[in-house]
Amino acid sequence: MLKSPAVEWVPSILAADPLDLRNAVEKVVQSGIKQIHLDIMDGHFVPNISFGPQIAENVHKTYPALFLDVHLMLVRPDSFIDPFLEAGAGRIILHAELSKRIITRSLKQLRDAACLTGLAINPETSVDTLFPYLEEGTIDRILIMSVHPGFSGQTFIASVLPKVKTLKMRYPNITLCMDGGINTETAAQGFTCGAKAFVVGASFFQEQSIKKPYA
Ligand code: DX5
Ligand code: ZN
Numbered sequence: 001m002l003k004s005p006a007v008e009w010v011p012s013i014l015a016a017d018p019l020d021l022r023n024a025v026e027k028v029v030q031s032g033i034k035q036i037h038l039d040i041m042d043g044h045f046v047p048n049i050s051f052g053p054q055i056a057e058n059v060h061k062t063y064p065a066l067f068l069d070v071h072l073m074l075v076r077p078d079s080f081i082d083p084f085l086e087a088g089a090g091r092i093i094l095h096a097e098l099s100k101r102i103i104t105r106s107l108k109q110l111r112d113a114a115c116l117t118g119l120a121i122n123p124e125t126s127v128d129t130l131f132p133y134l135e136e137g138t139i140d141r142i143l144i145m146s147v148h149p150g151f152s153g154q155t156f157i158a159s160v161l162p163k164v165k166t167l168k169m170r171y172p173n174i175t176l177c178m179d180g181g182i183n184t185e186t187a188a189q190g191f192t193c194g195a196k197a198f199v200v201g202a203s204f205f206q207e208q209s210i211k212k213p214y215a
Contacts, residue, residue, distance in 0.1 A: 007187070008197035010069055010177065012037040014050060015152035015201030024205060025059055028066070035067035035090070037179075037199045039149075042074040045095065046150035053083040060088030069093070071120060071179070071199075073149050078106045085113050093118030093143050096129045107138060116140045120179070123148060127163045134171055141197065142167060146190070147180030152201035156181030161193045168194025183207070 011033060016024030028036050036059065041050040056068055067090040074080060077094050084092060094106050096119045103119075110117045119133055120143035133139055144164055147154040157180070164176055177197035178190040187198045 006196055007191065008035075008175075008177070009033055009204070010035055010037045010197060010199045011204045012039055012071075012152065012179075012199050012201040013205075014039040015205045017205075021055070021059075022062075025063060025066070027205070029063055034065070035069050037069045037071060038089075039152075040070060040072050040074060040080070040084075041150065042076075044075045046073045048150040053080070053087040056084055056087035056089060064088075067091070069118075071118075071143065076102065078102055078109060081106055081109045081113075085115055089115060091116035091118055091140065093120050093141075095119070096121045096133070097125055100132075103133065107133070111138060118143050118177070120145055120149075121163070123157045123160050127166050130167070131170075134174065139174065141175040141177055143177050143179050143199075144190075144195065145180050146178050146182065146186070149180065153206070154181050156183075156186040158186075158189065161189060164190055164193035164195050 011028045013021060013024050013036060038056055039050050041048045043049040060068060068088055069091050070084050070089040071093045081092060092110055092115055094103055107117060117139055118141045119130055119139050122145050144160055146156050146160050167176055175197055176195040178195045179199035182198045182200050183203035
């Protein structure tokens, strides 16, 4: 499963040494992975602050072939869509917990810019929240949070797995990505339930012993 072409690994540089980001991105490129996950936090939607469009732009300019998967954990994602589009974002993921007004406005901005879109759901959020947006048919992937977002290095919450199964049964063609506490073991659990993409933070950047299977 680990080297199967059916599995997509998406390294999150939130878990990397912030003083050594260049080396972290280089590690992703050297491993043959074609995309990188950028966790953007505003200190309101989640209890942490990370980085902004400048980092995305620098990564994009240095590694133009690397696809930028941008996970916005922001109360007002609509204010940051244009800066991230200009910075080179390939996909922008919004949280389904926000108001329908903000999500609808943000999705329109993304569609108008022909940017790929994703919706994320927190561990306590019901999959029902996603259905109205999925019915519209414009969402490229779902990010099922398997930790409470805000920090890298947390423990995988296995109780979200039934949500993966439900989504896979109802929307077999949409890509299901799991984010939080993913390592080779937890990814295998998610894969069995129907997820095919996995964000990897601490297990990719910090646990030397299991870095190899991702390559
Ligand atoms: C959680 C972020 C994740 C996370 C991944 O707030 O959205 O992308 O940092 O890191 P690990 O894999 O260490 O949980
Ligand atoms: Zn993330």
